[in-house]
Amino acid sequence: MLSRSAKHLYWLARYIERTENIARMIDVNLELILDYPVDHSLNWKPLIDTLDANKTYEKKYRKYNEDNVLNFLFEGTNNSSSIKNCLDMAKYNIETVRDDLPKSASISLNHLYDHIFRETFVKIHKRKRLTYITNIVDLTQEFFSSINDNLSRGYEFEFIRLGRFLERIDMISRIIDCLCITKSDKKTYDFSTMEWISLLSILSAQDAFRKVSKGEVDRAEVINFLLQDDSFPRSITRCLSILRLCLDSLPKNEKIILKIRTLRLRFDTANLEKFDDDKLHLFLDKCQKDLISIDNLVEKTFF
Amino acid sequence: MNVILSLDKYTNNNMKVKWSNYELAKSYDEYISSENKVRRHIKKIGNFFESLSLNDLKELDSSTESAIKSMGINFRVYSDTGSEERNWPLDFIPRIIKKSEWDIISKGLKQRTKALNLFIEDCYNEKKFLKKSSINEDLILKSKAYFPFCKNVKLPNSAWSHICGSDLIKDIDGVFHVLEDNLRIPSGVSYMLENRYVMKRVFPDLFSHYGVSRIDEYPLRLYETLAESSFRKTKSPEIVLLTPGIYNSAYYEHSYLAQQMGIDLVEGRDLIVKNGFVYKKTIEGLSKIDVIYRRVDDAFLDPDVGNPNSVLGVKGLIKCWKNKNVSIVNAPGCGIADDKAVYSYVPEMINFYLKEECILPNIKTYLMSDKKDRDYVFENIRKMVIKPVAEAGGYGIVIGKTLNNETQEETIKKVLGNTKNYVAQPLIDLSTTPTFSKNEISPRHLDLRPFILSGKDIYVTVGGLTRVALKKGSTVVNSSQGGGSKDTWIVEA
DSSP states (O other): OBHHHHHHHHHHHHHHHHHHHHHHHHHHHHHHHHHSOTTSOOOOHHHHHHTTOHHHHHHHOSSOOHHHHHHHHHHOSSOTTSHHHHHHHHHHHHGGGGGGSOHHHHHHHHHHHHHHHSSOGGGSOHHHHHHHHHHHHHHHHHHHHHHHHHSOSSHHHHHHHHHHHHHHHHHHHHHHHHHHHOOOTTOOHHHHHHHHHHHHHHTTOHHHHHHHOOSSOOHHHHHHHHHHOSSSTTSHHHHHHHHHHHHHTSSSOHHHHHHHHHHHHHHHHOOGGGOOHHHHHHHHHHHHHHHHHHHHHHHHHHO | OOOOSOGGGSSOTTOBOOGGGOOOOSSOBSSBOTTSOBOGGGHHHHHHHHTOBHHHHHHHHHHHHHHHHHHTOEEEEEETTEEEEEEOOEEEEEEEEEHHHHHHHHHHHHHHHHHHHHHHHHHHTTOHHHHHSSSOTHHHHTSTTOOGGGTTOOOGGGOSSSEEEEEEEEOTTSOEEEEEEEOSSOOOHHHHHHHHHHHHHHOHHHHHHHTBOOOTTHHHHHHHHHHHTOSSOOSSOOEEEEOOOTTSTTHHHHHHHHHHHTOEEEOGGGEEEETTEEEEEETTEEEEOSEEEEOSOGGGSOTTTSOTTOSSSOTTHHHHHHTTSSEEESOTTGGGGOSTTGGGGHHHHIIIIIOOOOSSOBOOOEETTSHHHHHHHHHTGGGEEEEETTOOTTTTOEEGGGOOHHHHHHHHHHHHHTGGGEEEEEOOOOOEEEEEETTEEEEEEEEEEOEEEESSSEEEOSSOEEEEEOSTTOOOOOGGGTEEEEEEEEEOO
């Protein structure tokens, strides 16, 4: 397989997965507004923190309010955290590998692209925004399920998976990390519970979580579940297992497998539920750095 | 003039097609004779169309269009304002040629291509033809398409233009003539294949009844031709198709052919020259290439030799080719024979190299660098077509009958400015075939581009790509300028 094709497939998957996760984060925030006490305005800054985009953001906006943040996350050009930008990149990456993919996948991406480029998000009526966002998530899922159902298992498939799950780990760790470091001053107990539930809901994990943990939502249990559960597809440990499967089918995989195993071992041995926010933040920060070095190694080995 | 087979004259959409209502243009019509009778080999299909109503035709038209759309058959058109992808235009009424007639054409094309390939090799080696014939050798040796680095190169089977696309037209007497030979990187063959694929879906019942010859072995024959060009003798040489990229107007075809042959579609940046060999960059590392089917122009193949800023090619490629470490198809330098002035010498080449009489007639061509020819052309300019010698795609062509006094002056000035750059031919009245347009069936002018593969053997496609001018009276068939296409049927008659 051509290195360039592999690279395009890998980045195609990363950008679509990123689109999905950004949409999920926005979705949850929009829902949280509805539950917030009137005297308390929702803090939109964590979204930008999560994406590590504060510098770019502050070049353009002063305040972290709803309209600014949403505008930034949807419309921004030259901003790798904007949904339009992610889709432009996805479109660029699919161009020369379109014929390697099932037609239905390329049609899904077209739909997604049309959906997002047809409208300016902040101009959409507030009542319709939630549906609009849910549609984005649905369409990205449609894209990947078409790949899963119609693409023969081979290098093409593996590079898509590799990109998708690396991106997913990256996004999950950012989302959790962000919740750990941002502490609102007036946080009450209820508030924090609400935030942990919202975390689960960003990752469509409430139902799965409820099956393993009943009763009051507990911080330690949520963290445990999202980081160490080996059966839920949006837990980091599970994603690492999938990456391992991918790499087993690719050539020249030794070095990358070693890195993934080391990372996995750190997750397996860490006593996460006992970590306080600071410690967890350091742990996830290290995880982020590992992901960057895995990405570099993928680039060096295959592309 | 010509409101033809005007079905919408009748308000009734159920009115059936009637060939007796078909109004002939002044050209040779391939369906209907000048006595307004359906030609003998057309009878069957002619009767079939008479069983259809306007409603049926509209339905066929829209199902053809939607098949093309859903299969994503498209091409890219460039204009001053940018470029856009368009759906491939296919008219569902087939172009029909008798097998007995085709067999002769096919023989003629083989003969022609063989001579042209021998000519190219000769020009870069002994120059026998240049010395012994009436041709002015500057026409070759001073041509932009002549590459000194090809001197003394000999190729397997003397194949330089492995893939040739010759444009044929039928004149007022119904005789096929060669209009030009495209020896560099002719395109269109994928549309020939796709046209058939679509037609089979639109007319599933017709094909089994009419004994239409199959055309689908082309990708296999192309693969064999590419493999035979390999310098390394092996059963499965490593072959790639080199494309300029997605913005090229023929990218659809590049991707289609690569897929059909199961070879990698690469861009210049995927290839690298190392220790005299060409490699492609794969996820497993570098992998050696034996054959490059290039769809990149000569000038961009290798920045060391051609355009130094080219990013479409591969640095050092030509040197690898000269050392016979990689085969390039079509070979660099084959453009010397793809010149409208050289064209006029093809019958002489056939005589010279093959000791045969030319089977397919040329169209009389006047060299504007020759004073006698030039005077004749200027005197009869309104009956002429003036062409730049080295342009493709119908660009730069001046049709004499469209000139007024002012534009005529301009044209003459332009030609006199660089006489070597122009040739002229008498305006040929291209043949017509019934075409469905604007709710009626009426004649439209067409040409034919068969493809000829040269390796150990010479293979000619069964028929070729029929291109049709969609505007009434127009003779411009290029898809980039509003032309359409038809499926070409070779039938036993």
